[in-house]
Amino acid sequence: MSTPGRARLSLTALLMAHTLSRTGNVVTLFAIPFLVLETGGGAIQVGIAAAATTAPVVLGAPLGGVLVDRIGYLRSSVGSDVVSGMTIALIPVLAALIGLPFPALLALVFLSGLLDTPGETARRVLLPDLFTKARIPLERSVGFLDGATRAATLIGAPLAALLVASLGAFPALLVTAGAFALSALVAGVLIRPAAPSPSTDAVADAIPGGYWVDLRDGLRFVRSDRLLRPLILLVLVTNTLNAARGGTLLPLYASQELAGPASLGVLAGSFGGAALIGSIVFGFIAHRLPRRVPFVICYTLITGSSLGPALGLDTPWLVGVFILSGLAAGAINPIIGAVELERIPPHLRARVLGLITAGAWAGMPLGGLLGGFAANSFGLTATFTAAFVIYLAVTLTPLRGGPWKLMERTDAPGNRTERESPGQDQSVL
Template sequence: MLAANALSTTGDMLSLLAVPWFVLDTTGSAALTGLAAFAMTFPIVISAAFGGTLVDWLGFRVTSVLSDLVSGLLVLAPPMLFLTGGLSYPLLLVLLFLRWMASTPGETARKAMLPDLAALAGMPIERASAAYDGVYRGSAMVGAPLAGVLILWLGPSLPLFVDGVTFLLSALLVAGGVPRVARRERERRGYLDGLRAGLAFLWRDRLQLSATAMIVVVNLLDTGVTQVLLALYARDVVGDPRAFGLLTGAVGAGAVAGSVVYGAVGSRLPMRLTYGLCFLLAGVPRVLVLALNAPFSVAMAVTALSGFAAGAINPILAILQYGRIPVRLRARVIGAMTAAAYAGMPMGGLLAGTLSTLTGLGTTLLAFTVVYVLISVPPFVLRTWRELDSGHPADT
């Protein structure tokens, strides 16, 4: 399952870089390129929010295989149609929208089946969730430079072919290598009732609701930092565009290392305190050091350490979800949380760009630092976060 997810994630990164370049290369329009990017991100929110119920209905393993098969065919269609002269821009947008609509349930399903497979393998859930997150982050790190190399050498069409192949291989791995888990009795309620049940559960669980709210805000801030503020810092402070890539890479490399370390020692750490400290350190220092105009070498070191702290966040969130969400609701609740996490991201770049234009880069970085501090407070002060250490089991 981890190998299948690695292939799928690598393919996603190929598409995320190749499609904008493909559109810009064939149309020459930045506006059309932006519209294509929207067609790749917006369906993730829709599919994550409304597809989780279907994942619970069909079953995790079946959904993963079907999602990858359909996504593989959809992602192969644009380059094949382009080579035969049958690809129009509106058709490309439709195919992109459908491709990301189809692939999101597969990712939800693989995440939802993780505790069952960990139990079959006799692996502690801390190690399994850290391995899942580490493989995801590592694949994203590999996929981005690989896409750049393939685009440079062979043009933007080839990465889309490779993406399609990765989906088909992922489906084959899950179908042939992932064992079936015990079948659960399917609910007799309709789709809308099932969807409402998942949302109602999330609303009642104050701990997971608080965790989701924190992730929504931090994803918004992280998007603004990554898409706008780091680029401005590299241009205006360092004077070298390579600083942008180095700082972005330092976060990713640190996060991979952090997930590996958490997988090794996480079961011996207090979850609430670990999560609170890692959440605080993942955001505040790396933005504050930029606001203070520290030397670039210091900024790189602090950024890598912040990335290291971030490596424990997703595994702990996964443990929280697996321990509290009933199995029959797992995919739809995880899907709702994923949709919420993505929902604020499109606003992050707009907020960062607007604030930096009005107030300047330094002031914007300080403002982001303050918000990072405030959103990191709940695990330390809210009583509901004490439940993170209580280990309440989920219903079956």
């Protein structure tokens, strides 16, 4: 098989493994709130559980990114799925054997998510070598990976709704463990990295310096980059609101105003399916378009997923709103991912992407928790309305220009000088 053919096969396996791993995460995120409600918990407990599902990212992303650089991307991807799957499987097993108090559930959820992000980071950093060998444009490859993430939502949300509604939340978690195991198998057997390098499982000794030196280098790079700083801040705010909406507010809205898990599954599946289409379609045309204006337009359209519940819409209307929001959301990550991979030197990618992920997710545990408290104190309508207003205000900021102009491609007219300014000694793909 030719080099491009081998790379395309590995890229396909990478996307399959990523879809399976993310499907496990979707089933978990969907099942945990209803598991808490099934066992007598209320809005505050749902918010606490939502925080426990997102808090591991804040720790696992930056600390795990350095380990991924040292251990190797492929081994990190496989190992993270194995450990996460085993930990999730303990939830229904222990519940059936000896019972599972709420604090123990939180601990297992936290541990299961601790390695999820390093594993996903490893798969993201495997992309550049593979797409170069496969002769696929950068935005398209990132769009494919984001499409795999969206496909996981499309598959996982309805599947989780069916499992929770028919069997209960605990059996649904067994599907999560199975998805993680299958992801590890596909990645370990079928992915063949394109070149020998630290990113493709070379020995740790190939990377100079110690662990904390590596982490410091990643932090220094993030601080010195004019675009990454405001980008991380914007995604931090929007992800915090997304966590409140998806992890706490929508499950409560589905339970109180709609038809429970089935309605939430339909909405999540509608959003995920539309986002999958948006990712793939935009991935094919993104390299021909500017980045900043589509970025703002798409982010603005996503606000509909908070505005719809704020207006008290029922399921059929919300499906339309979520489809529109999903199509827009599908275009966001190909833009962000391409910008990041262009600006980060290859030898820093895992640790820098880990730090970026940690910064972008830092507010998500608080978002889920605040969503529960706000809904309990002010009601769902007021909370959804506030989320909509804040989200809209933040996502319009890139129109102001400044460092946001650096989003455009480095080979576009007028951008190369800014990209190669002092303090930004980065390798361009």
